[in-house]
Amino acid sequence: MxxxxxxxxxxxxxxxxxxxxxxxxxxxxxxxxxxxxxxxxxxxxxxxxxxxxxxxxxxxxxxxxxxxxxxxxxxxxxxxxxxxxxxxxxxxxxxxxxxxxxxxxxxxxxxxxxxxxxxxxxxxxxxxxxxxxxxxxxxxxxxxxxxxxxxxxxxxxxxxxxxxxxxxxxxxxxxxFLYPPAELEAEIVMVEAKVSKKIAEDLVRLAGMTRELKDAGLQEGASTRLLIHAALLIKGNISPRQACQAAVTEALTDDHELAASIGDMVSAIF
Amino acid sequence: MSAARINDQLAVLLGHEVADWQREELAEKLSLLNPEIRRQALQQLPVIWPVSSALYDAFVDQAAKASSCLHPRQFANWVKAALDVYEADGLRQAQLFLEEVESNFLCQIRGEAGVRLTEIESRLLPYARSILGRELKFASADAVSFDTSTLFLPAEINLFSQQSHNFLFYKFTITFLLSLDRMRTFRVQTPAGGSDQSLSLAQFLAKFEHRQLAVDLFYLAEAVRIVARLRHDFPGLLADFAEFGSALLSQVATEEGAGGQSAFVAALRVWLVQQAIGLEVSEGNLLPEAVIERLAGHADGSRQAVHSLLLTEVLYRQAVTYAAPYLPGPPLPFMGVLTIDAALTAIDQRQEERQEKVIEALRRMMAEQDKGAKGDGDGADEVPEESPAGHGRPPLNDKQGSMLLTAGNRDLDAAELEKQIAQGVLRIGGMEFELTEELKELLREMMQEEGRIPGQAIVSAAGRPAGGLTQAAKSEDEDESAQAVGPLSYDEWDFRRAGFRKNWCQVQVKEISPVQGTFVGTTLQKYRGLLVNLRRQFEMLSVHETFVKRQRDGDEIDLDAVVEALSDAKAGLSPSDRLFIRLQRNDRQIAALFLLDMSSSTEGWVSTALKESLILMCEALSALGDSYAIYGFSGMRRLRSEIFTVKEFNEAYDATIKGRIAAITPKEYTRMGPAIRHATGILASTEARIRLLITLSDGKPEDYDGYKGAYAIEDTRHALIEAKMAGVHPFCITVDKEAHAYMAHMYGEVNYIFIDQVEKLPRRMPEIYRNLTS
CATH class of the missing domain: 3.40.50.300 (P-loop containing nucleotide triphosphate hydrolases)
Structure with a gap:
């Protein structure tokens, strides 16, 4: 054939x-x-x-x-x-x-x-x-x-x-495969979404915080992919808080209380 | 005012379209209110009545109650909110809203935008944990502080007029205080140089004549550093703070009048708040130019705690140039007080606990790997009861011992160790050990918090061959003579001799006599909303896989199969005759056995939550149709392990079963091994395709005799391995905060779940079951 x-x-x-x-x-x-x-x-x-x-x-x-x-x-x-x-x-x-x-x-x-x-x-x-x-x-x-x-x-x-x-x-x-170490992950986000180092590092810090919640209600923390999504939105002139809300918070959980907690992490960083 | 006069007034306000009886009834009600409330109520009449007379009725009914928590002047706001609800959700909801004035409207309306700790706890606790990276607690206290384990926060914050600001202030306070741990404030040491010895924080502060002044200055110096770091790490938080933080300024500024040293400290506080808000150095600040310069230099996220010590000295020298002595003013609300002693105690305690765990884990690991290296031959013959020294690891020979000791005299090099942990091995004194997951986690945590691994931990581990276990084995020997025999006796795994103790445990199966009570009814009532959802979800699950494609006969034609068969026929192949779709019910073939820890430690909340979870599970499962059984276990000593039958596989979920669930009470100890073996036996005899053994527990396996520590964990682990070999999938739901240390070892990493708050268990359990089986 x-x-x-x-x-x-x-x-x-x-x-x-x-x-x-x-x-x-x-x-x-x-x-x-x-x-x-x-x-x-x-x-x-x-x-x-x-x-x-x-x-x-x-x-x-x-x-x-x-x-x-x-x-x-x-x-x-x-x-x-x-x-x-x-x-x-x-x-x-x-x-x-x-x-x-x-x-x-x-x-x-x-x-x-x-x-x-x-x-x-x-x-x-x-x-x-x-x-x-x-x-x-x-x-x-x-x-x-x-x-x-x-x-x-x-x-x-x-x-x-x-x-x-x-x-x-x-x-x-x-x-x-695990989530890359912070520096590497920031670089990935930077290159993928073409955002500044600062934004990439902030997003990686946010991801690190959500991953701490893995056993406290979240099945998994924010993945590198989610960070890139968020970074792309930020790149597209959406305010970082809104970008993270859509790309990270809502993507991670339906539980309102937990979402509020993640929202607090977002608003602490951005 | 009489009802008649009010009636007249109403007639004027309402015109004459309104029926007389309706007006009179309303006048009657209004006459019962006190004059001020009535005046307000009448003022609202033209606002509400045209929209809905029934709503106005409800409003008048609630007005008296509302006045107890609402100033009548604020009725307008209350009414406005009620009308919003009316427009959005209709009359009933608006009436409910009015009725619940005390709970949902009170604070906002009274101008008290206060936020209570209890309200924010569930939301900010995960936030705090995500920053700290480990468990912590919130507690309400008058003085704000953080001892690195517990955050002491005010029970309520109402510093600001807006509720959101008060909430953000809680968040800011929490983030700030957590930084004390993240930035190693309590662990700071003066640099050792020349003849100077390195001093701890407490020793350093004790050098000053006015200790309190020194403490406050040091804390301020740290605060400057922390705020600078927060600006880097959490810029969003500081941007939020800038919006409302200036209100703090006026509060601090009023204290400046005190003069002298106190005024100096107050001026520093003002500077700090300005810094946090992001204000440029304001005019009229009392601080000397030189001090401001030093502070500005210190406001750099990369500064270390030791720099704050230096700054403390500078500030102290400056402070003592003022004549008026220091009278400590109230601290800044987000800083609170620095509780050095409490923090050090908490740090020590955590360190000790962790060190103990590391030692224990290391010892276990060394023992295991040594045994492996020795070969199986002599390992199996070893009889631990007769030679105590033979437990686990044999005593080290001299050479190994001395090597370990040399390694132990100094702390392990951080960088080197990190590398080793990453590789998953540990090299001590020329010996190489493979690290277990548990140890990796512990060592990583230790590195993170202390920045080093005390070499002592490793020496202790090496030099202590199964110390805890020797003790354990002895107490167990007491009842050695009574060999357990009976219809239900089970072997027990002794990891030290890598073999079974034959017929070691005797299991008695007992009945629970059902009780009549309100427990089941209350639970069903409490979770009625959840139950509706659960039943729906589980019903969906049960029909999930009911269409079976490609059957020889069935209710409908499988088009895909037909097309394929036709194509095959055209291509000259013999077409398949499986062309139908059949509706098949109960294809899940799952048998789940819930094994409930009924040890005394589950007393109280845990027990209630467990029972509630069982009720919800039963309700959900009866919608689904999976076959399931429930057993409880407890007991004391190996000759009296008890299994309590709550529900057998072939029993229907009825009043008797409900009564038995309600009758579950905490009993004695947690000897898990025999319970698991018993449950495995029951499960293995079912015909289901998938057999699940779900253990609900609150802690480690433990019994009154030597069944504890590594012995108990290893026996449980072995029982679970036996279960797996019998085709049973074990899974554990635990509420033990220490669970990670041993659960992964016992059940395997993905075969357990940890519920951080026991209150969540009833909600989470059906969800877990659903995830497990779909």
Whole structure:
């Protein structure tokens, strides 16, 4: 089967994605890629997992195919299915198959959200067999060396239904992503939203304060992504207090009392 | 004034469209009011009556009550607010608003814009915690101060005419006082140089002849530094403060008349407030030019506390040039007083507690890792009862010991240690230990607060091989001879010998006899709003996954499947016959067992909150249809662990169960291991796909005999591991503030949740359950 080159070109990352390394993660990821070991990224939401994947794909000069998993994501959604086109049945590759054929990087975001039966195709692809059986085509694809698989999940969600099985997790090389240290985070916010150092530092201080509340009512503190949102609003001439209200406070919680507390943090800083 | 005369007056005001009986009734009511209130009420007549006569009726009804807390002159405002409510939410709400005059309108109207500590506590406590980075308390006191653990604040602030300003002043005060800890005010030391020894703050202040003067000057110097830092860290706070802070100036300025040293201190206070407001140096300030220059130089966020000591000396020298002696005036309301002794005591206490924890954790860690290194062979044979020295870590050999001691004589180098903590290892005396999460957290906290790790902590840990446990093991040996046998006996895990003590605990299952009472009714009443929501949410949860796609038969056709099958058929593949959607109920297949800590420590609030939570859970779960059971546990000593059956899986939630929940009372101790093993057994025999064991607890496992400390934690941990192996998911909800120290170790990091305020438990628990199972 021929690779749809046009569709594949869309997944090339043309511009250099901004990413500040926190440690050795890039080296480890490259080593994993060279040794054909799939990657498992874990960490709270908005701390840079997806950005890291884009950067990695750019550095390796491979297309990146990202699939955001949801609870109705089935094996067919990943592998592909027959569609009826003008009375003809036409096979359409799913994103995973496309990635294998094209030697791209396939990134399954929030893997635990996907239906359990998807593991059937992920497991043989994630160990040293590196094969993808396409039942309906009667085909067994062997992944080329350029192909790589990466998945992410957030261990902070405390649902027993959404835990990765040992048989799955032990196929991966795992890396934990945490919020970057304050200085680094400020730099990220600065570059991403093009705001002044002062604003970036203030936002990072706010994030630090909200993260202290993690066990006192908040499920998670403000992520780097939220800070960037807030910074973008500030950049767009919205007053910092209003920007944080919309981007941070309301995004974090529905509890009015807690929101008031976060509002107090915001108004102390801005 | 008689009703008849009022009636005449009303006739004039209302005209004659109004029915006579209505006017008379109103006149009757008005005649009962005192003249001043009646006058005001009549004044409001043209305002309210055209809008709604019924509302005016309500207004007259409430006028007498309102006058007890509202000056009649302020009726106009009250009425205006009531009309706003009427327009927004209708007559009923407006009537309610009028009725609740005492609670919701009183302060604002009386011109008393005061804010009470109790009102702001729940809002500003998380704020304060987010700044300090650890737990703290608020307490009301006449004198404002901060001892690094508790913030003493006035019960009410009404310095300003606007309520929002009073609130912001609370916030400013809190932020300011917290800075005393953040900026290490109490831990300042004079630099040691030459023959001078380093002095602590108390020693430094004791040098001065007028100690109080020195203390106040030092506090002012610190305040200057803190305000400068706040300007950097919390510019928004200071911008808010600038709006209303000038009102403080007039208050301080009036004290300046005192003359002499007191006037000097007052002038410094004025300067400080001006600084905080962001005013340029005002004219007419009494301070000499040179002092102002020094102060301005000191107002720099990067200054250290030690600079304040130097400034104190300068200011003191200047102060004593004035003849009139110092009479301490009232402090600035946001500064309060500097309670050095209390703060040092609190710091010491926290330090001690933490050090003790570090020692304990280090010791446990060393013991574990030593054991691992020794190999399994001799570890298993070791019988702890016979050789006390064999508990945990063996005594260090001489070489190791001396190395540890050399390491211990000096504090560990901060930078080096930070690096080690980041790497997750600790190198002491040539030995390398892997740090546990708990230790990492503790050491980080210690570094943060004290800036160093006392080497002594580590030596103590190394030199104390399981000290606490030797004691524990002995007391336990007393009843060794009575081997527990019986229908329900459970093994207990002894981590020191890495093996089970066979049939060690005897569990007795007891019934709770239901009581009739108001508890259940009151709870349902109290949370009725929440309950409506809960039932709805849980019902939604139960229908969440009821449409099952791709079934062989069902109520509806699965279009996706049909299209796929057609495509497959066209492509020459055999099409699937799973083409239907079926509505399936109760597909959740979840069995949840709630295990309730009934130890005596839950007495009081905790117990009530636990019981309320259970009632809410039962109500919510009966909407959902998950099968669930509730057991309580307590007991004393290993031969009498007790399990109390509140609700079994096959029992329906009815009056008997409600009665049993109401009858739950705190009993004795918390021996968790056998309770968990018992519950695991019950859960394992259910047929559910997902088996949840939810423990509700308020503290560490502990029993009267040696079941405490590491032994108890390790046994509980092992019981939980056994549960996991049996296919049970354990989860813990705890209200113990110390929970982080051991919970993650026992349950695993994401398998517990800590509720900081026990009052929140009933609200949070159903939410937690929902999160857990969806």
């Amino acid at each position: 021929k690779v749809d080159t046009e569709r594949f070109a869309e997944h090339r990352i043309k511009e250099e994605p901004f990413y500040l390394a926190q440690g050795q993660e890039m080296r480890i990821a490259r080593a994993a890629y060279e040794n054909q070991i799939p990657l498992l990224l874990k960490g709270p939401t908005g701390c840079g997992k997806t950005r890291f994947m884009r950067r990695l794909a750019w550095e390796l000069n491979r297309p990146l195919i990202t699939v955001s998993c949801h609870d109705d994501l089935s094996t067919s959604d990943l592998v592909g299915r027959y569609l009826l086109k003008g009375g003809e049945a036409v096979w359409m590759d799913g994103p995973l198959t496309t990635a294998v054929r094209a030697g791209a990087i396939c990134y399954l975001d929030e893997i635990v959200e996907a239906r359990k039966d998807t593991m059937v195709v992920i497991h043989p692809l994630a160990d040293d067999r590196r094969e993808l059986p396409i039942e309906k085509l009667g085909e067994l694809l062997i992944a080329p060396p350029e192909f790589a698989l990466a998945v992410s999940y957030n261990p902070g969600y405390q649902s027993v239904l959404k835990d990765l099985k040992q048989s799955t997790r032990q196929r991966f090389l795992a890396m934990e």
